[in-house]
Amino acid sequence: MENIIDTICAKADEASIRQAGQILKRGGLVAFPTETVYGLGADALNEDAAAKIYAAKGRPSDNPLIVHITERKMLDGIVSEVSPQAELLMEKFWPGPMTLIFRKSEQVPYETTGGLDTVAVRMPSHPVARRLIQEAGLPIAAPSANLSGRPSPTSASHVEEDLNGRIDMILDGGDVQIGLESTIIDVTGDAPVILRPGFISREDVEALMGSCTLDPAIVGKPDPNLRPKAPGMKYRHYAPQADMLIVEGDPDFVTRTICAKAAKDLAEGKKVAVLCTEESRAAYGDLSCHTVGTRGNEETIAHNLFRCLREFDEEKVDMIYSESFREGTLGGAIMNRLLKAAGYHVLQQIGGAHGSLS
Numbered sequence: 001m002e003n004i005i006d007t008i009c010a011k012a013d014e015a016s017i018r019q020a021g022q023i024l025k026r027g028g029l030v031a032f033p034t035e036t037v038y039g040l041g042a043d044a045l046n047e048d049a050a051a052k053i054y055a056a057k058g059r060p061s062d063n064p065l066i067v068h069i070t071e072r073k074m075l076d077g078i079v080s081e082v083s084p085q086a087e088l089l090m091e092k093f094w095p096g097p098m099t100l101i102f103r104k105s106e107q108v109p110y111e112t113t114g115g116l117d118t119v120a121v122r123m124p125s126h127p128v129a130r131r132l133i134q135e136a137g138l139p140i141a142a143p144s145a146n147l148s149g150r151p152s153p154t155s156a157s158h159v160e161e162d163l164n165g166r167i168d169m170i171l172d173g174g175d176v177q178i179g180l181e182s183t184i185i186d187v188t189g190d191a192p193v194i195l196r197p198g199f200i201s202r203e204d205v206e207a208l209m210g211s212c213t214l215d216p217a218i219v220g221k222p223d224p225n226l227r228p229k230a231p232g233m234k235y236r237h238y239a240p241q242a243d244m245l246i247v248e249g250d251p252d253f254v255t256r257t258i259c260a261k262a263a264k265d266l267a268e269g270k271k272v273a274v275l276c277t278e279e280s281r282a283a284y285g286d287l288s289c290h291t292v293g294t295r296g297n298e299e300t301i302a303h304n305l306f307r308c309l310r311e312f313d314e315e316k317v318d319m320i321y322s323e324s325f326r327e328g329t330l331g332g333a334i335m336n337r338l339l340k341a342a343g344y345h346v347l348q349q350i351g352g353a354h355g356s357l358s
């Protein structure tokens with residue numbers, strides 16, 4: 001039988017951060033807030049501690065972890081080379097929601113990198129994450145603090161739902177700011193390649209370095225012949241338990257189609273929910289709606305998306321209809337998560353504009 005751990009849940013104040021630092025030094029597991037999503041931290045240089053992360057999350061062991069640091073000098077111990085491109089990106093976007101892939105040093109165990117010779121590194125800006133890493137005095141490996149396959153947690157209560165009894169401590173620092181995981185950029189080759197879209201967009205990177213490509217394996221529906229360079233991108237993440245369909249087209253087509261399909265499902269006795277925006281809410285009338293944010297500010301949509309996906313599970317709905325969010329600089333990152341949640345199940349208006357994810 002699995003061991004049940006007495007998980008300490010504490011508000012992230014100085015005393016609890018100190019206690020959490022001690023737990024990390026001893027090889028334990030602590031969940032903590034970052035500006036993107038909550039992370040599940042362990043000593044990145046201790047293979048047993050890293051192995052515990054996989055066990056607690058039920059995560060496949062070939063899916064590597066991101067190592068979190070607070071200062072540039074912590075990087076030197078864990079990577080074997082830093083390209084001029086990486087220097088530019090770090091200078092501009094660290095601390096912040098950007099993870100870079102480097103060649104790893106011998107110090108980093110293969111448990112942390114899922115067997116790879118590269119290591120993912122991020123310098124978070126969230127004050128609690130930073131205090132915790134400083135307190136532990138260690139690079140901290142931290143994937144998102146959810147059970148494998150569930151949406152990433154954007155509040156401490158999401159972490160508790162998934163990991164209570166499986167980890168040593170949860171530091172509650174309130175809701176995160178961004179709500180989507182960091183942009184992952186591979187800087188081991190000639191030109192930077194985005195392996196996972198996030199708050200820092202391709203345009204942001206291009207403005208700095210001229211050219212930047214997206215890993216072809218993450219654009220649109222997964223192609224069985226293309227293997228994503230970020231191993232985690234091959235899993236059906238973020239998935240609510242219900243079936244989900246994304247409806248795309250002009251706003252009138254979208255609301256009419258969703259209303260018609262929902263009416264049919266309801267008549268069959270199914271429990272239906274809609275993921276909509278403030279702009280469209282009224283068009284759905286009596287249907288059960290989750291307003292994810294406003295199209296006037298796409299950051300609100302990023303911020304609330306994972307919380308809405310969790311709410312659908314709590315309400316045990318059978319079918320979710322969602323609008324599409326391809327526009328804007330965050331459209332690629334939002335749609336990457338939404339398409340995975342929907343298992344790439346999309347209904348497109350015939351003759352409508354076919355958006356591009358790149």
Ligand code: TXA
Pocket residue numbers: 034036037038039040063064065066099101113116118119120122142143144145180181182183184195196229230231232233
């Ligand atoms: O915002 C974030 O990045 C959050 C917070 C906690 O920092 N962390 C996070 O970690 O989202 P996780 O484990 O859920 O996602 C890590 C992703 C996975 O898709 C994994 O495959 C990829 O990073 N990754 C890690 N190391 C890699 C490597 N060496 N090469 C390619 N991809 C890597």
Ligand code: MG
Pocket residue numbers: 143144152
């Ligand atoms: Mg994750």
